[in-house]
Amino acid sequence: MSERSAVKSALKAQRIETPSWGYGNSGTRFKVFAQPGVPRDPFEKLADAAQVHAVTGVAPKVSLHIPWDRVEDYAELAAHAHGLGVEIGAVNANVFQDDDYKLGSVTHPDAHVRRKAVDHLLECVDIMDATGSRDLKLWFSDGTNYPGQDDIAARQGRLAEALAEVYARLGDTQRILLEYKLFEPAFYTMDVPDWGTAFAHCLTLGPKAQVVVDTGHHAPGTNIEFIVAFLLREGKLGGFDFNSRFYADDDLMAGAADPFQLFRIMHEVAKNGGLDARTGVAFMLDQCHNIEAKIPAVIRSVMNVQEATAKALLVDLDALGAAQQSGDVLAANAVLMDAFATDVRPLLAEVREETGLNPDPLAAYRATGWAEKTAAERVGGEQAGWGA
Ligand code: LRH
Ligand code: MN
Numbered sequence: 001m002s003e004r005s006a007v008k009s010a011l012k013a014q015r016i017e018t019p020s021w022g023y024g025n026s027g028t029r030f031k032v033f034a035q036p037g038v039p040r041d042p043f044e045k046l047a048d049a050a051q052v053h054a055v056t057g058v059a060p061k062v063s064l065h066i067p068w069d070r071v072e073d074y075a076e077l078a079a080h081a082h083g084l085g086v087e088i089g090a091v092n093a094n095v096f097q098d099d100d101y102k103l104g105s106v107t108h109p110d111a112h113v114r115r116k117a118v119d120h121l122l123e124c125v126d127i128m129d130a131t132g133s134r135d136l137k138l139w140f141s142d143g144t145n146y147p148g149q150d151d152i153a154a155r156q157g158r159l160a161e162a163l164a165e166v167y168a169r170l171g172d173t174q175r176i177l178l179e180y181k182l183f184e185p186a187f188y189t190m191d192v193p194d195w196g197t198a199f200a201h202c203l204t205l206g207p208k209a210q211v212v213v214d215t216g217h218h219a220p221g222t223n224i225e226f227i228v229a230f231l232l233r234e235g236k237l238g239g240f241d242f243n244s245r246f247y248a249d250d251d252l253m254a255g256a257a258d259p260f261q262l263f264r265i266m267h268e269v270a271k272n273g274g275l276d277a278r279t280g281v282a283f284m285l286d287q288c289h290n291i292e293a294k295i296p297a298v299i300r301s302v303m304n305v306q307e308a309t310a311k312a313l314l315v316d317l318d319a320l321g322a323a324q325q326s327g328d329v330l331a332a333n334a335v336l337m338d339a340f341a342t343d344v345r346p347l348l349a350e351v352r353e354e355t356g357l358n359p360d361p362l363a364a365y366r367a368t369g370w371a372e373k374t375a376a377e378r379v380g381g382e383q384a385g386w387g388a
């Protein structure tokens with residue numbers, strides 16, 4: 001198989017999971033701007049996600065967030081997804097919007113509050129049983145705002161206890177994906193602030209616990225691809241929450257703010273076996289489209305991840321290895337920069353045509369008239385959002 005056709009088959013096999021909340025309204029503490037045609041329920045969110053998969057061919061999974069996507073019958077929701085040509089992916093728990101969780105959820109000083117939080121996490125595993133999902137994604141807003149507010153070590157003990165109980169409930173093929181975040185909504189300590197803390201808890205839990213790298217959750221200047229290479233080597237990279245940022249957890253479109261960083265990350269993924277489905281890395285988007293049209297934004301983001309992946313797959317690893325081995329710093333760097341400078345859009349257009357798709361997914365989407373159709377039909381009811 002020529003290098004080019006190997007790259008094309010890897011691109012055809014790529015799978016990018018889109019977030020149900022990316023199709024709903026979202027914003028900042030200053031304002032949430034509504035948009036015409038926004039879904040009112042998880043069924044309509046899945047219909048929008050199916051539009052993304054229809055024009056990209058690589059986005060067949062949709063992450064849910066509970067309770068934002070709470071329904072009576074999750075098997076019915078999964079069947080609805082199937083009918084649309086998509087399936088339900090990771091289930092995201094939410095222990096960050098209930099008044100009881102002001103001082104923490106699974107780390108709260110009060111055992112009753114911890115019990116309530118763990119019960120929600122266990123409910124999410126029940127939902128996974130109904131939807132056939134593999135991944136329980138856990139992000140905790142837990143933390144403190146002032147020195148002395150609570151005992152840092154004691155909170156870690158409470159977190160470990162809660163995670164162990166949920167881990168014991170997992171089915172054989174199910175996983176915990178533990179997500180870390182440096183700050184926000186807490187501003188002194190977060191109980192899972194960085195990859196090291198997440199990694200340590202996942203090591204303690206066992207093989208069914210892995211780390212999620214949200215690209216917006218690091219201190220400015222953090223070398224995220226180092227974390228990726230390290231976790232892949234340890235077999236503890238469970239997935240990504242792709243988005244991009246200029247400052248903090250901006251949750252902008254993946255690759256929009258820093259396409260070179262996304263390329264460097266995908267280079268470490270590609271060269272360390274992370275694109276191999278057996279490695280089990282979940283490539284998920286976690287974004288909010290506060291001012292831009294939501295479905296085209298998700299399509300653009302999927303294309304940005306595809307472009308970063310294509311460039312990473314074009315890195316001449318033999319030349320890179322030779323330059324690294326001989327200590328030729330400039331030559332080694334040039335190998336990567338050459339790949340990054342490659343215009344891979346014609347290659348991706350070819351991949352799409354070979355899979356029977358329009359080479360231009362955004363043009364294909366516009367041609368469906370879906371935006372106009374949903375704006376006309378989805379009148380009344382309450383548009384979906386974060387319900388915060
Ligand atoms: C937290 C986070 C987490 C989700 C939420 C939508 O910042 O990245 O992954 O639960 O965004
Ligand atoms: Mn995230």
